[in-house]
Amino acid sequence: MRPAGNESDTLTVLTNGRILTPYVEIKTGTAVIQGRQIVEAKPAALNDFPSSARVLNLRGLTVVPGFVDMHIHGALGADTLDAAPEAISTIARFLAKNGTTSFLPTTVSAGWEQLGKVASAAVEAKKSNTLGAEILGLHLEGPFLNPEKRGAHNPAAIQGVDLNAVAALLHRFPGLVRVVTLAPELPGALDCIKYMAGQGVTAAAGHTSADFATMNAAFEAGLTHGVHLFNGMGPLHHREPGVVGAILTRPGVTCEVIADGHHLHPATVRLTASLKAPDDLVLVTDAMRAAGLADGQYDLGGLTVRVKDGVAKLPTGSLAGSTLTLVKAVKNAVAFTGFPLQKVVQWATVNPARVLGVSAKKGEIAAGKDADITVLDQDFNVVLTMVRGTIVWDSLQKE
Template sequence: MTVRVSGRVVTPTGVIQQGCVEINGDRITAIAEYPSHRDGHWIVPGFVDIHTHGGGGHTFTTGDAEAAREAADFHLAHGTTTLLASLVSSPYELMRDATAAFAPLVDKGVLAGVHYEGPYLSAVRCGAQNPDFLRDPSLDELTELLDLGNGAVRMVTIAPERAGALDAIRLLVSRGVVAAVGHTDATYDQTRAAIDAGATVATHLFNGMRPPHHREPGPVLTLLGAPGVTCELIADGIHLHDGTLAFVAATAGPDRAVLITDAMAAAGMPDGEYELGGQAVVVADRVARLARDGAIAGSTLTMDAAVRQAVGAGVSIPDAIRMSTLTPARAIGLGDRVGKLATGCRADLVVLDDDLNIIRVMRAGAWV
């Protein structure tokens, strides 16, 4: 049976002001103009979040499969139809167990993959990462994890100044895994070397990075200036000033800048005490901070709120949608399947009102 969803349709090439998305089963079968329809709702692709640690009181960071399902369901209700489960710096045993637990969820399509944010990160720029678990990259460790995941591991964040980092990046790229640069105190030259080795994503640009200086650009300007690097942005108005968000969106453009949540379990939950990577986190007035030193510890953001924040910062609606759908999908190698309203793609879409609040969410042809 064919289902038709009508409104202002955001496609990869622009906005059809009066359009219709036709769906049969779990696939989009047609995109067409629909001049007789006057529905003002925005019809956009399902959001793609390539960096999130949990939400709705549930976390990915402990490797619990049921908690992962609940966290994915929470973000699905906020329009995220494709997401990576991001771990934090952990002992090898936890990484191994989490990878084994999440691989079946990747096979079933609940998750799009696993993202290791650490443990191969800078102690100087560790942010909310647990410093007890930081270490240099190990090719043996990575190889075992990639073999265990059998395709489930999709991205790994590395600080390029750590011993063995470039070899680790080359290994990841050779295995079809996205190498990201983040939580780093690297120089311009060290960052450039990581890009030359194959790194293609900047993990939450600015946050957890040596600040730029006009005599030492460091990682931020190096990554921002590299045409082949996709730059993550935490669009919550806390991690980044709106002016910074707008600047990166304009400089990198919507084909390189992506919105992420970096959400933790506290997303969608009341203020209170939570946990992240074995560390106590206190959430007050939407802001999550480590209890021990007050460092920002992830976010309480959802992707629909990130889109509204970006538009409020001056990013156009079509660009904000691209930054939260097709561009992140392409960054993790899924741009031919999800992240766009196009014939043959999975039928993931979000219906938004004029204020960009969610009305309905569809994933694989089924309304949530």
């Protein structure tokens, strides 16, 4: 690890790298960072900087915006629902090593008292987390889900829509909750969607068997996002396009894809990428606490999950989150779709940043944005990760 120095005013120069902004590819370029912000990214390797500058010669390595994971439950044995600041910080540090620079710790269905504890833990973790990915807020996946499509959510924790409960949490922790995933067909769901949209919270459809008409009513109410498309929802039917058909055909509605090769067939990822606009796709990991650890038995929201060959399943055979990292998802998505890396990087950076309302600062290598930067080698190994100008992971010095 390189000494951090005083990050507030350090001039850092990443030179001689291939920069994917990601809207533009700069074949050989330089990114200049002052303190926590990007000053510029431009073509050509530059040498003319003050001697005090921290200059990193990247020798052709690829520079991308740090990945943004809006749907991750856990890693390295830690889970968001542990409701402990240290658990969330453990996840944050794991992510930093793997090139993800900001994220939403994500809950599975639980009682509101437990969710309140998670929110307190997230607030604490935000204050103390210095060597990990930045915590952007919380994603509440559930508890207003359709029990028939519960996947790996504990059936005892799933409940009907309770607008007062969600409103109380939003009041207690202003600005913390960024995404709430719910099933739009539940009684009261449309009012809940309207309320959340009014509060600046992204309302997302997931673990749902809503029909096409209900989904369109949900869009009208303010729902803008679909959680792990195809997983935890009814299939596409030619006479009842359902959740999948509604999300795929609605411009501007974003959707998550888990590109681990297990949740979706590679051809399904290719199909989705060919149907959705490039701005509307979001890669997520949906990783659970076994990410970064060996195969074995783990807990997810009170359910026992067995991980074999990196695939997490309930005893019923239902998939129960993943052990994926976003850098691996990007690598897989390039292989599955044949799209160029520059396009695929957009799905893991600027697109989730836009969904979360943070694209003014996150997701792009451009002047004025936060210096959240990931450097990759040609085999998709994460060589360096920078979070708001601080180098939190660096394997360059091991060379």
